[in-house]
Amino acid sequence: MIDEELRGQMVNWRRQLHRHPETAFEEVATARMVAKTLRELGCEVHEGLGQTGVVGTLRRGAGRSIGLRADMDALPIAEFNSFEHRSEVKGKMHACGHDGHTAMLLGGAALLSRDSGWRGTVHFIFQPAEEVAGGGKVMMEDGLFERFECEAVFGLHNWPGLPLGRFALNDGPMMASFDTFELLVDGNGSHAAMPEEGIDALVCASHIVIGLQTIVSRRLSPKEAAVISVTQIHGGEAWNVLPDRVVIRGTVRCFSADIQQRIIELLGEISESTARAHGAIAALSYHYGYPATINAASAAGVAAAAARATVGSDSVTVGIMPSMASEDFAFMAESRPAAYVWMGVDGKTPGAPLHNPHYDFNDDALSIGASYWLNLVKTFGEYS
Numbered sequence: 001m002i003d004e005e006l007r008g009q010m011v012n013w014r015r016q017l018h019r020h021p022e023t024a025f026e027e028v029a030t031a032r033m034v035a036k037t038l039r040e041l042g043c044e045v046h047e048g049l050g051q052t053g054v055v056g057t058l059r060r061g062a063g064r065s066i067g068l069r070a071d072m073d074a075l076p077i078a079e080f081n082s083f084e085h086r087s088e089v090k091g092k093m094h095a096c097g098h099d100g101h102t103a104m105l106l107g108g109a110a111l112l113s114r115d116s117g118w119r120g121t122v123h124f125i126f127q128p129a130e131e132v133a134g135g136g137k138v139m140m141e142d143g144l145f146e147r148f149e150c151e152a153v154f155g156l157h158n159w160p161g162l163p164l165g166r167f168a169l170n171d172g173p174m175m176a177s178f179d180t181f182e183l184l185v186d187g188n189g190s191h192a193a194m195p196e197e198g199i200d201a202l203v204c205a206s207h208i209v210i211g212l213q214t215i216v217s218r219r220l221s222p223k224e225a226a227v228i229s230v231t232q233i234h235g236g237e238a239w240n241v242l243p244d245r246v247v248i249r250g251t252v253r254c255f256s257a258d259i260q261q262r263i264i265e266l267l268g269e270i271s272e273s274t275a276r277a278h279g280a281i282a283a284l285s286y287h288y289g290y291p292a293t294i295n296a297a298s299a300a301g302v303a304a305a306a307a308r309a310t311v312g313s314d315s316v317t318v319g320i321m322p323s324m325a326s327e328d329f330a331f332m333a334e335s336r337p338a339a340y341v342w343m344g345v346d347g348k349t350p351g352a353p354l355h356n357p358h359y360d361f362n363d364d365a366l367s368i369g370a371s372y373w374l375n376l377v378k379t380f381g382e383y384s
């Protein structure tokens with residue numbers, strides 16, 4: 001059980017991290033604090049995996065091996081809060097609650113270090129750069145699961161909009177993939193008063209943007225969820241000149257590799273054929289970002305059972321609408337059976353949403369999260 005001392009310690013860790021936010025691959029002080037705390041709890045500690053990642057290991061005889069993952073990075077957002085533990089770093093803040101995730105996993109390590117009711121090996125994975133730079137992928141490339149064998153891996157995110165004391169998950173897709181694309185539309189520049197002398201890349205690009213809207217609405221099944229958003233159009237600098245080139249950029253989100261491939265084909269097909277109709281040329285560059293986060297049914301069963309043991313059966317929902325946002329836990333989930341859960345944080349008065357400059361992790365959730373990690377390890381052991 002969580003006593004007042006550990007509860008207070010988690011609040012202190014969380015607020016200390018909140019005061020000193022560090023963004024992607026700069027989590028040096030955060031990693032140092034995590035490593036120090038894990039050592040004090042009796043873990044074997046490995047630093048520098050995936051640049052600033054930390055792995056702590058607890059062993060308790062023979063048994064299954066499990067990975068528990070938290071993210072440590074902050075965001076490049078200027079904090080608007082005025083409370084005492086507000087960010088002391090200009091232009092950076094923990095607006096996604098990774099300060100809370102880190103404190104809860106440390107709390108879970110503290111509970112497991114003093115509990116004799118489990119067997120096996122637990123790897124506490126503290127990853128850098130979740131937000132933009134794919135720190136989870138970098139840890140994997142650095143040999144995370146070769147060096148720390150995990151039969152399954154589990155992740156958690158605080159979820160504004162879900163009441164405190166509730167968990168929600170799926171035994172399938174949880175978060176969408178996140179890719180980006182760029183289309184270069186090459187026409188032929190001319191005087192704006194004499195369009196017949198050139199090929200208007202701007203009009204062509206406009207048709208392409210409209211055409212891309214038909215991929216989700218007309219070309220994919222209505223039963224498939226996908227988003228294609230054009231977020232940038234760059235072209236032209238003068239009132240009276242038609243530019244040679246227009247650059248279109250955007251993002252693609254979906255839940256399966258098949259749909260992703262179909263979208264890539266259609267992005268190319270629609271942009272190239274539209275450009276041809278205008279006498280222009282379109283070239284597509286597609287960048288794979290984060291894959292979709294898909295829970296394995298077996299691991300989701302363990303996570304749901306652990307959540308029920310933590311907050312009661314009535315407070316755990318299995319079967320929710322997945323989010324079109326993305327999560328780099330997906331890289332770990334591609335490699336091992338995995339489950340990622342949302343943990344409620346809304347008190348009587350709901351706080352600000354994720355990535356908002358008023359956001360602050362709800363400290364009342366810390367004990368729930370740490371207990372979930374303890375229950376997860378115990379439940380996982382029973383499922384062998």
Ligand SMILES: [Zn+2]
Pocket residue numbers: 095096131354355
């Ligand atoms: Zn975030």
Ligand SMILES: [Zn+2]
Pocket residue numbers: 096097098130157
């Ligand atoms: Zn986050």
